[in-house]
């Protein structure tokens with residue numbers, strides 16, 4: 001971990017204190033270098049962050065109404081993609097001309113999703129690699145996966161976002177190959193998320209030969225689409241993605257698995273829908289991705305109706 005950089009404290013608002021937002025907030029609070037609050041639907045006084053080898057309960061400032069919010073230096077958007085519109089009132093209150101908005105979500109089009117709500121604020125799309133599990137509304141568990149926890153573009157706002165996490169347990173890397181990384185992460189999600197959600201099993205299910213073979217078919221289609229979108233994906237990218245997934249502990253869940261168990265809407269369109277839509281733009285068939293999308297949409301729509 002690098003030593004804290006000499007930087008003035010920033011004001012940071014975290015919207016969406018679930019698995020990913022809870023961990024980002026918990027890591028920033030652990031370092032204690034910035035002035036952070038969470039934007040939540042139910043009041044919370046503290047946040048417990050478990051990470052390998054430690055657990056800490058940290059005092060937390062939380063606002064429950066956008067009316068109480070003022071413009072801040074940084075907003076971290078950590079809701080599900082389909083919840084972005086619902087947090088519009090928070091974004092409108094928190095964003096001023098100097099605010100920067102980091103979007104920590106899966107899928108593509110991070111900047112386009114928040115654009116209607118943030119005026120002229122700059123956006124930092126962020127790829128999240130760490131695995132998060134919410135154990136209770138005020139308790140999250142971080143499991144690091146791979147050599148970095150978050151990746152952002154190697155530009156001025158990307159570097160400023162990375163600097164916010166200097167001195168925290170989260171490893172934020174900048175990359176000049178952001179489109180390729182974005183697609184590689186989408187590929188990870190296209191395999192892991194539907195399989196765990198549809199089978200209602202944690203990532204151990206990816207070790208079954210039949211599921212592994214199905215993942216390779218889904219990924220083969222998606223790799224062709226990603227290349228057409230400008231990602232520099234290898235000939236054996238599908239196999240590489242599966243090899244990477246098999247390094248994850250079998251007991252880890254996925255965000256879509258937890259949403260399925262909880263009867264919540266799913267990020268089906270953000271993940272498989274993004275691949276199918278890009279395939280249509282390029283005239284590349286994606287029948288397996290389309291099949292998974294149809295099944296997941298049916299589950300997701302039923303959850304919306306029930307909720």
Ligand SMILES: NC(=O)C1=CN([C@@H]2O[C@H](COP(=O)(O)OP(=O)(O)OC[C@H]3O[C@@H](n4cnc5c(N)ncnc54)[C@H](OP(=O)(O)O)[C@@H]3O)[C@@H](O)[C@H]2O)C=CC1
Nearest residue numbers: 016017018019020041078079083086105106128131132255
């Ligand atoms: N979990 C993981 O391991 C990973 C997830 N991701 C991605 O990160 C993003 C976030 O996922 P994750 O953290 O798992 O999701 P969670 O469902 O755990 O958390 C979402 C949070 O958003 C909050 N929220 C939703 N709507 C509102 C609202 N209107 N106002 C205030 N808060 C709101 C929810 O609050 P409430 O508690 O009130 O429902 C919840 O705390 C997703 O795009 C996911 O795909 C990426 C990498 C790994």
Ligand SMILES: CC(C)(CO)C(=O)C(=O)O
Nearest residue numbers: 130131132192253254255
């Ligand atoms: C990488 C993975 C599958 C879990 O960390 C994820 O991004 C998710 O759960 O959405």
